[in-house]
Amino acid sequence: MPNIKTVAILPFDNQTAEPALTKEVNDAVLEAFQRRLGLRLAGESNADAVVRGKVVRYDPDVPVAYQAGQQRTDVTQRQVQITIDVEILDQREGKTLWQRQGLSEVGNYAPPQEAAGRRVALDKLVNDLVDGAQSQW
Secondary structure (H helix, E strand, O other): OOOOOEEEEOOOEEOOOOOHHHHHHHHHHHHHHHHHOOOEEOOHHHOOEEEEEEEEEEEEEEEEEEEEOOOOEEEEEEEEEEEEEEEEEEOOOOEEEEEEEEEEEEEEEOOOOHHHHHHHHHHHHHHHHHHHHHHOO
């Protein structure tokens, strides 16, 4: 990525009912682009690249494992699913470097640890983003 040294990460729109996702997604993306890709943050007007996206879906409570008991069935494992649309734009060249619609990842958790599952799903999403960005430079 010789010509991309700075990046502006625009706040992701959150189209879900989970307000915590706005900050959590933005923080995870910021951290990944700085630490893992070695880019410096810059304002949108003078950054080499711009990352923008939106959180389009959040399913916090998908049952994935059950344990049958007497008189009832307990859910022992649940899953969080987060879906985002994201675009990385090369501002110098005026072209899209990498883009995904409906990028989705899951994180398993033992109830009631939904936040832990969300963290796992976010880590996977950020890995997808970093891999996608690296594939273009």
